[in-house]
Amino acid sequence: xxxxxxxxxxxxxxxxxxxxxxxxxxxxxxxxxxxxxxxxxxxxxxxxxxxxxxxxxxxxxxxxxxxxxxxxxxxxxxxxxxxxxxxxxxxxxxxxxxxxxxxxxxxxxxxxxxxxxxxxxxxxxxxxxxxxxxxxxxxxxxxxxxxxxxxxxxxxxxxxxxxxxxxxxxxxxxxxxxxxxxxxxxxxxxxxxxxxxxxxxxxxxxxxxxxxxxxxxxxxxxxxxxxxxxxxxxxxxxxxxxxxxxxxxxxxxxxxxxxxxxxxxxxxxxxxxxxxxxxxxxxxxxxxxxxxxxxxxxxxxxxxxxxxxxxxxxxxxxxxxxxxxxxxxxxxxxxxxxxxxxxxxxxxxxxxxxxxxxxxxxxxxxxxxxxxxxxxxxxxxxxxxxxxxxxxxxxxxxxxxxxxxxxxxxxxxxxxxxxxxxxxxxxxxxxxxxxxxxxxxxxxxxxxxxxxxxxxxxxxxxxxxxxxxxxxxxxxxxxxxxxxxxxxxxxxxxxxxxxxxxxxxxxxxxxxxxxxxxxxxxxxxxxxxxxxxxxxxxxxxxxxxxxxxxxxxxxxxxxxxxxxxxxxxxxxxxxxxxxxxxxxxxxxxxxxxxx
Amino acid sequence: xxxxxxxxxxxxxxxxxxxxxxxxxxxxxxxxxxxxxxxxxxxxxxxxxxxxxxxxxxxxxxxxxxxxxxxxxxxxxxxxxxxxxxxxxxxxxxxxxxxxxxxxxxxxxxxxxxxxxxxxxxxxxxxxxxxxxxxxxxxxxxxxxxxxxxxxxxxxxxxxxxxxxxxxxxxxxxxxxxxxxxxxxxxxxxxxxxxxxxxxxxxxxxxxxxxxxxxxxxxxxxxxxxxxxxxxxxxxxxxxxxxxxxxxxxxxxxxxxxxxxxxxxxx
Numbered sequence: 001x002x003x004x005x006x007x008x009x010x011x012x013x014x015x016x017x018x019x020x021x022x023x024x025x026x027x028x029x030x031x032x033x034x035x036x037x038x039x040x041x042x043x044x045x046x047x048x049x050x051x052x053x054x055x056x057x058x059x060x061x062x063x064x065x066x067x068x069x070x071x072x073x074x075x076x077x078x079x080x081x082x083x084x085x086x087x088x089x090x091x092x093x094x095x096x097x098x099x100x101x102x103x104x105x106x107x108x109x110x111x112x113x114x115x116x117x118x119x120x121x122x123x124x125x126x127x128x129x130x131x132x133x134x135x136x137x138x139x140x141x142x143x144x145x146x147x148x149x150x151x152x153x154x155x156x157x158x159x160x161x162x163x164x165x166x167x168x169x170x171x172x173x174x175x176x177x178x179x180x181x182x183x184x185x186x187x188x189x190x191x192x193x194x195x196x197x198x199x200x201x202x203x204x205x206x207x208x209x210x211x212x213x214x215x216x217x218x219x220x221x222x223x224x225x226x227x228x229x230x231x232x233x234x235x236x237x238x239x240x241x242x243x244x245x246x247x248x249x250x251x252x253x254x255x256x257x258x259x260x261x262x263x264x265x266x267x268x269x270x271x272x273x274x275x276x277x278x279x280x281x282x283x284x285x286x287x288x289x290x291x292x293x294x295x296x297x298x299x300x301x302x303x304x305x306x307x308x309x310x311x312x313x314x315x316x317x318x319x320x321x322x323x324x325x326x327x328x329x330x331x332x333x334x335x336x337x338x339x340x341x342x343x344x345x346x347x348x349x350x351x352x353x354x355x356x357x358x359x360x361x362x363x364x365x366x367x368x369x370x371x372x373x374x375x376x377x378x379x380x381x382x383x384x385x386x387x388x389x390x391x392x393x394x395x396x397x398x399x400x401x402x403x404x405x406x407x408x409x410x411x412x413x414x415x416x417x418x419x420x421x422x423x424x425x426x427x428x429x430x431x432x433x434x435x436x437x438x439x440x441x442x443x444x445x446x447x448x449x450x451x452x453x454x455x456x457x458x459x460x461x462x463x464x465x466x467x468x469x470x471x472x473x474x475x476x477x478x479x480x481x482x483x484x485x486x487x488x489x490x491x492x493x494x495x496x497x498x499x500x501x502x503x504x505x506x507x508x509x510x511x512x513x514x515x516x517x518x519x520x521x522x523x524x525x526x527x528x529x530x531x532x533x534x535x536x537x538x539x540x541x542x543x544x545x546x547x548x549x550x551x552x553x554x555x556x557x558x559x560x561x562x563x564x565x566x567x568x569x570x571x572x573x574x575x576x577x578x579x580x581x582x583x584x585x586x587x588x589x590x591x592x593x594x595x
Numbered sequence: 596x597x598x599x600x601x602x603x604x605x606x607x608x609x610x611x612x613x614x615x616x617x618x619x620x621x622x623x624x625x626x627x628x629x630x631x632x633x634x635x636x637x638x639x640x641x642x643x644x645x646x647x648x649x650x651x652x653x654x655x656x657x658x659x660x661x662x663x664x665x666x667x668x669x670x671x672x673x674x675x676x677x678x679x680x681x682x683x684x685x686x687x688x689x690x691x692x693x694x695x696x697x698x699x700x701x702x703x704x705x706x707x708x709x710x711x712x713x714x715x716x717x718x719x720x721x722x723x724x725x726x727x728x729x730x731x732x733x734x735x736x737x738x739x740x741x742x743x744x745x746x747x748x749x750x751x752x753x754x755x756x757x758x759x760x761x762x763x764x765x766x767x768x769x770x771x772x773x774x775x776x777x778x779x780x781x782x783x784x785x786x787x788x789x790x791x792x793x794x795x796x797x798x799x800x801x802x803x804x805x806x807x808x809x810x811x812x813x814x815x816x817x818x819x820x821x822x823x824x825x826x827x828x829x830x831x832x833x834x835x836x837x838x839x840x841x842x843x844x845x846x847x848x849x850x851x852x853x854x855x856x857x858x859x860x861x862x
Contacts, residue, residue, distance in 0.1 A: 005627075037808055040686060044799045090801035103801050551643045 002313035002426040004054050006046035006116045009554060010358060012039060014365045015108065017542050018535075024106050024369060027376040033106055041105065045091065045113050052082050054120035058426045060262030061123070061433075065203070067254040073202040073264045079124065083205040087157025092128050096135060100151040107375075111301060111368035115361065118305025122433050123262035125305075127160055129298050130200045134161025134212050137291040138231065141279035149237055150210055160206040163291060164195040164213040164232075164268060172446055174285065175223040179215040179270065181230055181277075191215050191232050191275040194252075194267070197440075201266030202234075202251035208243040209234040211268070212291070213275060214284050221282065229284035230275035248273035259432030292441060293394050294371075299441045300397035301364055303405025306434040307357040310412030313427050314353060317416050318346050340415070348568070349415055353408045355565040358558075359532035360401050362539060367393045389466035392455050393531075395447035399521075400528030402437035403444055409434045448520035451527070452505055453513075464502065471495055471534045478537070483544055487537040490566040491530075494573040498530045501580045508583070518584030526576040533570045536562040614668040614724035614783075616659040618693065619714055620652035620675050621704070622684040623734040636832045639734075648684045651729025653691075653796040654789045658759055659727050660692045661794065667761045670694045672721060676713050676824075677704040682812060689807035690799035696812040701824055705817075707735075709824035711743035716820035718748060723784065725766065730755050730788040741788035751785040757792040 015021055016035055025033045056078040063076035075083075086092065095110040096102025117125040135154045138146055153159040170176035179193025191213055195201075202209065211232045220226030235243030248271040255265040279287040322337040331338045340346050370393075373386035409430040413420035420427040438444050455463050475492050478484050501523055509516025540562045543555040624630055624639070625647040631640045648656075659671040673688040675681040676699040685696040699713050718726065731738035745752035751766075757776070758769035766781040771790050781787070799807075817824045845851045855862045 032805065032808065034808075036683070036686070037805065040683075040690060040799075040804050040807070041801065044690070044801075044804055048798055085798075088800070089798055094801060103805055553643075 002309065002430075003316065004050060004120050004309050004312055006042075006049060006119070007308060007361075008042055008046055009551075010361060011042055011112050011115075013539075013542075013554070013558075014362050015112065018362055018539055019365065019369055021108075024108060024372055027106075027372060028378065029104055029376060030106055030372070033109070038109060041094075041109060042112060045116055048086065048089065048091065049116040049120040052085060053117060053124050056082055056262075057121040057123070058429060060121065061259075061429050062423075064261040065254055065264040067251070071202065071250045071252065072204070073251055073254060073266065074204045075264065076262045079262060080205060082124065083127065083157070086124075086128070092131060092157035093155035096155040097139065097151070100147075101155045106368075107371040108365055108368040111297070111364050114298060114301045115305045115308065115364070118302045119309040120305075121262075122302055122306060123260045125302065126260060126263040127200045127203065127205055128157070129295070130163060131157065131159075131161040132298070133163055133291045133295045134210055136294055137212055137229070137287055138278060140290050141229070141287040142231070146231060146276060146278065149241065150231065150233075153208070153241075154210065158206060159208040159210055159233075160200060160203075161210045161212065162198055162200050163288075163295070164198050164201070164211050165288070166197045167194060168196055172443065174214065174227060174288075177214055177216065177227055179213065181215040181217055181228060181275065183217070184274070187276075189215075189217075189230055189275045189277060190272045191230055191270045192272055193270050195270070196267045197255065198266045198268045199263055199440075201264060201268045203264045207235075208237075211249060212278065212288075213270065214288060215275075217281055224285050226282055227284040227288075228281050229278040229287045231278050232270065232273050232275035236274055257436075259429070259435055293390070296394050296398040296441050296447070297364070297367060297371075299437050300360075300399075300401035302437045303402035303434060304357065304360045304364055306405050306430050306437075307353065307360065307401075307408040310409040310427065310430045311350070311353040311357050313425075313430070314412040314415040315341075315350055317419070317425075318350060321416075321419075346415060349411050351561065351564040352569060353411050355536070355561050355569055356404050356408060356532070358539075358561060359535055359565065360397075360404065362535040363393075363397060363528075363531055364401070366535065367397055385466055388463045391458070392451075392463040392467060395442075395450040395455060396524055396528050396531065398441065399438075399444035399447035399524050402434070403525070405434040405437055406431070444524075445521060448524040449517060451524050452509065452516045452520040456502065457506065457509075461506075467531070468499070471530070474534065474538070478541070484537065484541060487540050487562060487566055490570050491533040491537050494526075494530045494533050494570050497573050497577040498526055501526055501577055504581060512584070514588050515584045518587055519580040522576045522579045526573050526580065529570055529573050529576070532565065536565045615670045615672060615721060616662060616668045617714075617718060617721060617723040617726045618652070618655050618659045618671060618673045618688070619710070619726070619728050619740070620656065620673055620684060620688055621649045621729070621732045621734075622646050622675065622677060622681045623649045623732050626650055626733060632833050632835050636834060638830065638833050646680070646684070648687055649729050649732045649734075651731060651733070651789060651791070652688075653729075654791065654793050655727040655729050656688050656691050656693060657794045657796040658789055659725075660797070662725075662759075662761065663692075665761075668725070672697065672723065674699070674714065674717055676710050676817075677701060685812060686807050687799065689810045689812075690804040691797060692799075692803060693810075695810055697815060698812060699815045699817060699820070701817055703826075705824045706826055706828055707737045707739035708743055708827065709817075709822070710740050711747055712822045713817060713820060713824065714740070714744050715747045716822055717815075718744075725784060726750075726786045727759075728786070728788045730790055738788075741786050745786040748784075748786070751781040751783070753779055753781050753785065753787040755790045756787050757790050759787060759789075759793065 024030055060076040066074045093102035094105050094113060095107055098104045131154050138150055154161055181189040181191045183189055213230045213232050214227050215230055216226050217228055232249055233247055234249055236245045236247050238244035250269050251266045252269045253267040257265060318341040319339050321340045322335055323340050324337055326338050326342040331342050370386040370389045374383055374390055377383045413427050413431050416425055416427050419425055478488050505516050505519050540559050543558040546555040625645040628645050633640050662668045663671050671693045672695055673685055673693045674697040675685050679700055682698050685698055689696055728741040753768040755771045756768040757771050760767045766785050768779050770777040
C-alpha cells in the first residue's frame with residue numbers, strides 16, 4: 001500500500017533557498033509571509049493532506065461518484081466531511097483577497113499547497129481547484145455586485161465553482177459553441193444550452209454551485225469573437241445572500257471514466273437559467289483565458305503532485321521488495337534475496353522520476369513567483385516582464401509536467417511490477433488519475449501550438465527574452481566556476497540547441513505554418529528540458545554552498561540527482577533537436593488515404 | 596505551602612469562569628521518525644531530525660481549548676522549557692488556539708524535577724486554576740513532571756485521564772488505571788495529566804496560524820524564576836535496544852509452559 005509524506009524539505013529548499021523568498025515577502029500585502037509563517041503554513045497543510053485527504057483517495061476511486069434520479073450527485077464516503085474540515089480550516093481561501101475573507105498569501109505558496117493536495121487526492125483537488133478558477137474570473141472581470149455576492153462564499157468554500165465550456169460539438173474549438181443567452185428586462189440573462197465534461201458540475205459538498213458559462217448573445221458575431229461569459233448559480237441567492245430559488249440548471253448524467261473517479265464529471269443542461277454577464281458582451285474568451293491560464297498551471301501541478309506520490313511509493317517498494325541478487329554479488333546475505341533497489345535499472349527509474357519531479361517543483365515555484373510579481377510588484381516594468389514570463393512558461397508547464405506526470409506514474413507502476421498492475425497497492429490509480437491532465441484545459445498538443453504559434457512570436461519574441469536572457473547570463477557568469485563545470489557545460493550545449501531550434505522554427509514557420517506546428521510538441525519538450533537543466537544547475541550552485549554543513553545528506557542528494565539529470569536526461573535534447581530540424585515532410589507528405 | 600493553606604486557597608479560588616489554564620508542552624522528535632542513537636552513545640541524534648509537539652501535549656492543549664470554548668475558562672497559556680526552538684512548538688500551540696505563550700530558555704531540555712520547579716514558579720506568577728499536562732513525553736517516557744508539580748504545589752492530582760469536565764465547581768476526571776477506569780472528583784486548583792483517549796487534537800486553521808504570529812510570547816529564564824535546573828542525573832550511555840531474535844515454534848501447550856517456566860523463567 002502506497003503512502004505519502006509531503007516533501008516539505010524540498011519545498012522549503014525551492015521556496016527559500018533556490019529563489020530568494022524575501023523579494024516575495026517584500027511585495028505590498030505580503031509583509032506577513034515571513035519564512036517562519038510560510039513553514040508553519042506548509043507544515044499544517046501537509047498534516048491535513050497526509051492524514052485527511054490521502055486516506056480517502058483510494059476508497060474514493062473504488063466508490064466513485066453516484067448519480068441519483070432528479071439530477072443529484074453524491075461524492076464518495078468521507079468527501080463531505082473532509083471538504084467541510086478543509087474549508088472550515090480556511091485552506092480554500094489561502095491566496096484569496098482578505099477583503100473577501102481570504103488569507104492573502106502568495107500564489108507561490110498556494111502552488112505548493114496545490115501540489116500536496118494533488119499528491120494526496122487529486123479528485124478532491126478538482127473541486128477546490130475549480131472554485132479557485134471561478135473566484136479569479138469573477139475577481140478580474142465581475143462587477144462589484146457579483147464580487148460582493150459571490151467571492152466571500154467562494155473564498156470560504158461554502159459555495160463552489162465550475163467552468164462550463166465544452167459542448168458535444170465543441171471541444172478545443174470554442175467558435176462552434178451554441179449555448180444561447182437572452183437578455184431579461186432586469187439586466188440578467190436567460191441561458192439555454194447543453195454542456196458536457198463539466199468537472200464538479202453537481203455534487204453534495206456545497207450548498208450552492210456557481211457555474212461560469214460560455215454562451216452567445218442574440219446579436220453575437222459568429223466564431224470565438226461572439227462568445228460571452230455568464231455566471232449561473234445552481235440556486236439564485238436571496239437578498240440576504242443565502243441560496244434561494246432553484247435555477248434552471250440540471251445535471252443530466254455523470255460520465256464513467258478512466259481516472260479521477262471521485263471527481264464528478266457532469267453533463268449539464270441549462271434551460272432558461274438566470275445568469276449575469278461577467279465582463280463585456282462578446283469578450284467572454286478574454287475572461288475565460290484569465291481563468292484558463294491560471295488553470296493550466298494548476299493542471300501542470302496535478303502532474304507534478306502525482307509524480308511525487310508515484311516516486312515515494314516506488315522508493316518504498318524498491319526498498320522492501322526482495323527479488324534476485326545484485327549482479328555484482330549478494331548485497332544482503334541475511335535476506336532470502338536483495339531488495340530490488342540494488343538493480344541498476346530500478347535505480348535509473350527512481351532517479352529519473354526524482355530528477356524530473358524535483359525539477360518540475362522548482363519550475364512550478366519559479367512560475368508561481370512571477371504570478372505574485374505580476375500582480376503586486378510596485379514598478380510597471382517588473383509587472384510587465386513577470387507577465388511575459390508567465391505567458392511564455394504556462395503552456396510549457398502544463399504540457400511538460402503532465403506528460404511527465406503520466407510517464408512518471410507509469411514508471412512507478414513498473415517498479416511494482418505485477419503488484420502495481422493490481423489495484424490493491426494504489427499505484428495503478430496514479431497512472432489512471434494522471435492521464436486526464438494531458439487532455440483537459442487544452443490538450444498538450446494545443447499547448448505546444450500555443451507555444452510556437454502565439455507565445456514564441458508574440459511581440460517579435462519579447463516573451464522569449466524573459467527566459468533566454470537570464471539563462472544566457474547565468475551560463476556566462478558560471479562558465480568558469482570549476483565546481484559547476486559538470487553542470488554548466490551540458491546546460492550550455494542544450495541551451496544552444498534550443499536557441500537554434502527557436503530560430504529555425506521562427507524562420508520556416510513564417511513560410512509554412514505546418515513546419516512550426518509539426519515541430520511544436522518536440523520543441524515544447526526541448527524547451528522544458530532546457531528550463532529544468534537551468535534550474536538543476538542553479539540548485540547545484542545553492543547546494544554546493546552547504547558543503548560540510550547541516551543537512552549534508554539533503555544537499556549531497558541534490559547534487560547527485562542533478563548529475564543524473566545532466567548525464568542521463570538532458571541529452572535527450574539532442575534527439576529532439578534532430579527531429580525538429582528534420583521538418584514536417586514525413587507527416588505532411590503522407591497521403592491522407594494511406595493512413 | 597502546608598496542606599491546610601492549600602484547602603483555604605482552594606475554597607477562595609474554586610473553579611471559576613475567569614479561570615486560566617496552564618498547559619506545559621514539550622518539543623520532541625516527531626513520532627513518525629525512527630530515532631537513532633548518536634555514534635558516541637551520549638544521546639539520540641537530534642541534528643536535522645524533524646521535531647514536533649509531544650503527542651500527549653497536543654491532547655493537553657486540545658483539552659484546555661475545549662474548556663475555554665465551553666466557557667469554563669477564559670485564557671489558555673502554554674509554556675515550554677528548553678532550547679530556543681521550543682518557541683516554534685509554542686507557536687504551533689498558539690496556532691491551535693492558545694492565547695499566549697511563555698518560553699523558559701535553557702541550553703538543554705531540563706529534567707522532570709527541574710521542569711516541575713520551573714512550572715511551580717510560573718504557576719505562582721500566573722495563578723491558573725488548572726494545569727493540564729501530557730502524561731509523559733515520548734522521548735524520555737519519564738511520566739513524572741505532572742506528579743512532581745502537584746506535589747510541589749500541594750494541589751489535587753489526576754493522572755492518565757481519558758475524560759475531563761467541570762461540574763459544580765470541581766473537576767471530574769476518569770483515570771485509565773491498570774484495573775480499568777477510575778472516576779474522581781478533584782477540588783481545584785488541580786494538576787491533571789492526559790492519556791491518549793481524552794480527545795483528538797484539532798488541526799490549526801489557516802487564519803489561526805496567521806494570528807499565532809501576533810500572539811504574545813514571553814521569554815523567561817530559570818535564573819529569572821530563581822530555579823536551579825542543574826541536572827541531577829548523569830547519562831552513562833545510550834544504546835539502541837537489542838534487536839529481537841527469531842521466535843521458536845512450539846509443538847504443544849505443554850512445551851510452551853515448560854519453556855516459560857524453565858527458559859524464560861516468567862511463570
